[in-house]
Amino acid sequence: MISEPIVQVDGITKRFGDFAAVSGLALSVPRGAVYGLLGPNGAGKTTTIRMLMDIIIPDEGTVRLFGDARGGREHSAEIGYLPEERGLYRKMRVLDTLVFLAEAKGVSRDVARRKAGEWLARLELGEWQMKKVEELSKGMQQKVQFIATMLHEPALLILDEPFAGLDPINTQAIKDVIVQLSRAGTTIIFSTHQMDVAERICDHVCIIAQGRKVLDGALAEVKRVHGGTHVAVAFDDGGEAAVPIIGDPSMVAKADDYGGYAELALADGVEPQQLLERLVRAGARLRRFEHIEPSLNRIFLDKVGAAGAEPRRGEVARG
Amino acid sequence: MDKVWAVIRREFVERVRSKWFLISTILGPVFMIVVTVLPAVLAGSGGGARHIGLLDAGSGTLADRLVTQLETGNQFRVDRVTTSESGAAAAMEALTERVQAKAIDGFLVVSGATLESGKLEYRGQNVSSIRDMALLQAAARQAVMMERLTQRGVDPGVVQESQARISVTTLRITKRGATGETGAATFFLAYVIGFVMYMAIFLYSVNVMRSVLEEKQTRIIEVLVSSLRPFQLLLGKVVGVGGVGLVQMGVWGVAAAALIRYRGVVFAAFKVPAEQAAAIQLPAIASGLVVLVLAYFLLGYLLYSAMFAVVGAIVSTDSEAQQAQMPVVMLLIPGILVFPAVLNDPAGSLSSVMGLVPFWSPIIMPIRAAASDVPAGEVAMSLAILVVTVVAVVWVAARIYRVGILMYGKRPGIAELVRWARQS
Numbered sequence: 001m002i003s004e005p006i007v008q009v010d011g012i013t014k015r016f017g018d019f020a021a022v023s024g025l026a027l028s029v030p031r032g033a034v035y036g037l038l039g040p041n042g043a044g045k046t047t048t049i050r051m052l053m054d055i056i057i058p059d060e061g062t063v064r065l066f067g068d069a070r071g072g073r074e075h076s077a078e079i080g081y082l083p084e085e086r087g088l089y090r091k092m093r094v095l096d097t098l099v100f101l102a103e104a105k106g107v108s109r110d111v112a113r114r115k116a117g118e119w120l121a122r123l124e125l126g127e128w129q130m131k132k133v134e135e136l137s138k139g140m141q142q143k144v145q146f147i148a149t150m151l152h153e154p155a156l157l158i159l160d161e162p163f164a165g166l167d168p169i170n171t172q173a174i175k176d177v178i179v180q181l182s183r184a185g186t187t188i189i190f191s192t193h194q195m196d197v198a199e200r201i202c203d204h205v206c207i208i209a210q211g212r213k214v215l216d217g218a219l220a221e222v223k224r225v226h227g228g229t230h231v232a233v234a235f236d237d238g239g240e241a242a243v244p245i246i247g248d249p250s251m252v253a254k255a256d257d258y259g260g261y262a263e264l265a266l267a268d269g270v271e272p273q274q275l276l277e278r279l280v281r282a283g284a285r286l287r288r289f290e291h292i293e294p295s296l297n298r299i300f301l302d303k304v305g306a307a308g309a310e311p312r313r314g315e316v317a318r319g
Numbered sequence: 320m321d322k323v324w325a326v327i328r329r330e331f332v333e334r335v336r337s338k339w340f341l342i343s344t345i346l347g348p349v350f351m352i353v354v355t356v357l358p359a360v361l362a363g364s365g366g367g368a369r370h371i372g373l374l375d376a377g378s379g380t381l382a383d384r385l386v387t388q389l390e391t392g393n394q395f396r397v398d399r400v401t402t403s404e405s406g407a408a409a410a411m412e413a414l415t416e417r418v419q420a421k422a423i424d425g426f427l428v429v430s431g432a433t434l435e436s437g438k439l440e441y442r443g444q445n446v447s448s449i450r451d452m453a454l455l456q457a458a459a460r461q462a463v464m465m466e467r468l469t470q471r472g473v474d475p476g477v478v479q480e481s482q483a484r485i486s487v488t489t490l491r492i493t494k495r496g497a498t499g500e501t502g503a504a505t506f507f508l509a510y511v512i513g514f515v516m517y518m519a520i521f522l523y524s525v526n527v528m529r530s531v532l533e534e535k536q537t538r539i540i541e542v543l544v545s546s547l548r549p550f551q552l553l554l555g556k557v558v559g560v561g562g563v564g565l566v567q568m569g570v571w572g573v574a575a576a577a578l579i580r581y582r583g584v585v586f587a588a589f590k591v592p593a594e595q596a597a598a599i600q601l602p603a604i605a606s607g608l609v610v611l612v613l614a615y616f617l618l619g620y621l622l623y624s625a626m627f628a629v630v631g632a633i634v635s636t637d638s639e640a641q642q643a644q645m646p647v648v649m650l651l652i653p654g655i656l657v658f659p660a661v662l663n664d665p666a667g668s669l670s671s672v673m674g675l676v677p678f679w680s681p682i683i684m685p686i687r688a689a690a691s692d693v694p695a696g697e698v699a700m701s702l703a704i705l706v707v708t709v710v711a712v713v714w715v716a717a718r719i720y721r722v723g724i725l726m727y728g729k730r731p732g733i734a735e736l737v738r739w740a741r742q743s
Contacts, residue, residue, distance in 0.1 A: 050541075053545045054545065055541060055544055055545055055725060056725070072545055073544070073545060073546070073547070073548065076545055076546045076547070079545070081541075081542060081545045083538065083541040083542060083545075085538035085541065086538065087536075087537035087538035087539045088537060088539055089333075089533070089534075089537060089539060090533075090537060091333070091337075092329075092333060096329075096332075096333075100325060100329045101542065101546070103321070103322070103325035104322055104325055104326070104543060104546040104547055105322075105546045106321060106322065148542070
């Protein structure tokens with residue numbers, strides 16, 4: 001049973017009044033995966049995670065964690081959970097807070113104290129451990145909460161929007177820890193709507209929109225299945241010369257155009273070579289021309305756009 | 320169980336570390352010393368004897384008697400001014416000026432008509448002093464009465480005898496016989512116990528509410544309920560905060576016992592004269608009463624903390640909590656309103672009935688027990704009703720709490736709360 005998924009969700013549905021936040025969602029997270037739960041705001045990511053955590057109970061369907069259906073709370077010692085809404089006891093000392101939260105998960109006091117000290121030192125918060133939480137900056141508080149999430153060395157980390165509200169330096173610090181934990185064998189599920197981050201960290205993804213699954217699977221497989229021919233182009237100037245070509249539906253089916261940079265899905269039967277030729281002839285000052293896999297952002301836009309969500313900024317609907 | 324223990328410890332340690340706890344714990348004994356010592360100190364240093372004038376406008380021997388009466392007991396020093404009826408106005412003018420110059424505190428006016436009418440007049444700057452006026456009145460009444468009796472030919476010896484001080488000493492009788500405690504001491508003890516019970520139950524229950532609300536407001540509740548059951552969390556919270564309450568009451572109790580035991584040392588430290596110190600009555604506290612007070616505190620605290628926990632769980636902000644706690648506060652209030660009535664007649668039917676109602680019995684019963692002998696059957700009945708109520712209320716509260724802590728936004732109505740409580 002080594003290959004049994006660490007999380008197995010079948011047909012879960014949660015309604016709030018008449019509104020179905022999640023409908024019939026099924027997903028399966030392999031052990032050791034870095035699993036991205038992706039979707040636009042209001043897609044049902046947080047509701048799904050709360051059902052995994054046993055915080056709210058699905059109206060229908062089952063959640064199995066570690067191969068049984070006892071629920072997240074029974075496995076709390078093996079799960080680290082970072083909720084979307086962050087918060088700590090404001091008046092409590094940093095070290096005491098970490099020790100208490102670890103104890104609530106069943107870690108002994110001494111072990112919790114030692115590990116909290118180690119983690120605080122590692123994330124450069126060592127000198128703050130006797131300070132009250134409210135004396136810390138917001139970024140520091142987020143790091144403290146992140147430490148609380150993984151202090152008890154869980155086999156499964158569930159992070160709801162872990163990068164939201166972090167500055168680039170702290171984002172980097174947290175990302176490094178996630179990668180390191182993943183290498184050490186921790187399964188990580190995280191939700192985000194930042195596709196670029198997800199693309200770089202995840203090996204599995206599940207895209208949901210309006211409470212329903214749009215697609216899921218290994219990232220490589222998702223990209224392969226998505227198909228089409230994709231090209232990334234960058235221009236030295238604003239790419240004005242290329243505009244008519246990118247706008248030509250016989251050449252380009254879809255474009256994610258940022259001005260100086262664009263990702264293009266070519267029309268059926270069009271070879272990248274043909275596009276390059278036309279761009280050069282039109283006098284476009286190319287800096288980059290690359291045959292690429294479809295980006296997760298592209299896939300997300302295609303799939304979620306098709307599922308009826310609003311197009312995101314930068315999206316230009318074509319042909 | 321380890322998890323509950325972690326919650327208990329957090330609630331306890333965080334509170335005991337706070338300034339609020341330190342200050343209130345220290346202030347308790349300070350307050351006790353102040354209320355015991357202050358009256359004695361004040362009585363001792365009350366400015367000594369009052370210096371007053373006595374304007375005698377032809378009253379004859381009545382003025383002699385008045386001076387004698389006023390000066391016995393060393394409460395007044397009297398300057399006698401004798402004048403004719405016609406010179407009274409000018410003499411009054413002169414005395415008024417002396418009062419204004421603070422040479423005397425005031426002056427009493429007696430005339431020839433006083434004996435007949437029984438009317439005297441006092442003018443002074445200390446007329447608002449209840450004590451001074453009471454002493455003046457008593458002296459005047461005594462003097463007029465004696466003068467009247469003497470003039471009607473009553474034997475001066477008999478009159479003298481009638482002047483002997485009369486006082487009624489009140490002694491409390493319990494089943495163990497007379498206690499040697501006076502009524503005043505009993506009243507004081509019962510009053511303090513009732514007040515402390517009310518304050519302790521209210522303050523610590525509100526603390527539970529604040530604690531619940533804080534976890535909701537900071538959103539840390541979500542991490543907590545993914546780690547332990549809501550009931551474990553609530554249990555740890557109530558026990559932790561209650562533990563702080565017990566420690567604080569313990570400190571106060573020990574301080575009170577020490578004060579009663581070593582009052583001689585305390586009075587000496589404040590230089591209270593020995594005869595003043597002896598006059599201060601401190602109540603004896605029976606161990607049975609201590610047990611009863613503790614039992615009612617714990618049960619009353621459980622009852623109200625469960626209800627206040629619900630308030631904390633169903634609101635999202637402090638101001639909402641202020642409003643939502645009103646029904647619970649109103650439930651507690653009748654226990655305070657009947658306070659004087661219960662003190663007046665601790666064995667009466669009102670006291671008996673109020674002592675059975677679980678929402679008030681934690682305040683009423685300790686008062687009754689301190690002020691009278693409550694039949695054991697009544698205590699047992701009251702405790703039984705209280706225990707049953709606590710179990711029922713805690714059960715309902717825990718169910719509402721479990722749902723409420725994860726709900727934000729609009730405050731639920733009664734119907735919604737009932738639905739939450741019934742939800743499995």
